[in-house]
Amino acid sequence: MSTYIFILGKDRELSFAELKACYPRAKLKAEGDDFAVFDTDEKIDQAEFNRLGGCLKAGKANYSVSRAELPDALARELANRHSGSKLDFAVSVYGWPEKNLRPLLVSLRKAMSAKGLSSRFANQKFLNLSVPQHKGIGKKGIEFIVARSGERFFVGPVIAVQDIDGYSRRDYGKPFRNMKVGMLPPKLAQIMINLTGVKEGKVWDPFCGTGTLVMEGLLMGHDMLGSDVDPKVLDGAKKNADWLVREFGVKNKAEFFVHDATRPMRDKIFGAIAAEGYLGPPQPPHLEAGRLSPLVVKLEKLYVDFFRALKEAGCEKPVVIAMPFFRCAGGKIVDLKDATGRIASLGFLVQGSYRYARPDQSVGRLITCFSRKCR
Ligand SMILES: C[S@@+](CC[C@H](N)C(=O)[O-])C[C@H]1O[C@@H](n2cnc3c(N)ncnc32)[C@H](O)[C@@H]1O
Incomplete structure (x- = not known):
């Protein structure tokens, strides 16, 4: 000891x-x-x-x-x-x-x-x-x-x-970057994978974008599944993973496939899910809370539909997901509270949730750990 x-x-x-x-x-x-x-x-x-x-x-x-x-x-x-x-x-x-x-x-x-x-x-x-x-x-x-x-x-x-040099080499050296999709800092991707509690086995990112979670998971010794509804970003994620394998001598494997995360996925086996879902379009500072309502409704639907699809597919694995929250004028915070409640009623229990945002960001990430017990 x-x-x-x-x-x-x-x-x-x-x-x-x-x-x-x-x-x-x-x-x-x-x-x-x-x-x-x-x-x-x-x-x-x-x-x-x-x-x-x-x-x-x-x-x-x-x-x-x-x-x-x-x-x-x-x-x-x-x-x-x-x-x-x-x-x-x-x-x-x-x-x-x-x-x-x-x-x-x-x-x-x-x-x-x-x-x-x-x-x-x-x-x-x-x-x-x-x-x-x-x-x-x-x-x-x-x-x-x-x-x-x-x-x-x-x-x-x-x-x-x-290892600050390793982080910046991975963050800035990878061939495909896309500011519109938004990119998860590699260290936050590591934290999210660790929060699943799964040290070995395959991890699935169903909103994989440019593939930050897939890359970090590979480096941590996981085989990875990465899917996204957008074939173009998925192509970029593949390029990033290939680059990582070449540059860092990674032995683990990543598999990518186009998939809409609001549909059940039944044909692949995995031990945990770690994902940063869609955060909405970039937002200006000093947001007005009232103007966010249509976006919040749309995002809540996306996340609830995603968890419903997981339930339909019989998924009982830990899920760690970053969903957006918004910092509005006057210090007001708007988050997807209703979605979290509806996800809980589907049987996914919140084990912990943590806010992550730089001081100047109007869109932050609420990282929530869910577990599901259906028996
Ligand atoms: C915030 S980005 C993820 C960024 C990623 N973590 C990265 O580091 O590049 C969210 C991603 O979710 C994808 N997306 C949005 N709706 C989706 C859906 N219904 N099914 C699957 N992917 C979806 C978008 O195409 C986008 O690539």
């Missing part, structure tokens, strides 16, 4: 839910606004961490100490890692104000020099290291995470960070 500190992304609830879905047997030991500490049998390394979309860093927490013990504990860790040449180190603090970093870092450098060990800290302006800054300290340097929960400070070296 090991203890890991996960630094959560800005959508805390979503990141936290993803961890719980990925490691259902892990025991939550401590949590803060931007971190969670878990005991788990799973081995978390960079490869495992790359499957997670919602976390920025992970550290292996070897112990926890009191506030008074913290400087000596860190100084010991640094001295143990000193190999003779100058050590580049950094400390990032969570659940504890960053203003504590300045005295801590200065005292650590002093403690190292008192032992005759040369070192330099990499924190710029005495602030936490961002993911790109972590990459900057290189393999020879080390970053420690300090996560405070109550009176205890969990301490551990960073063992994995978000």
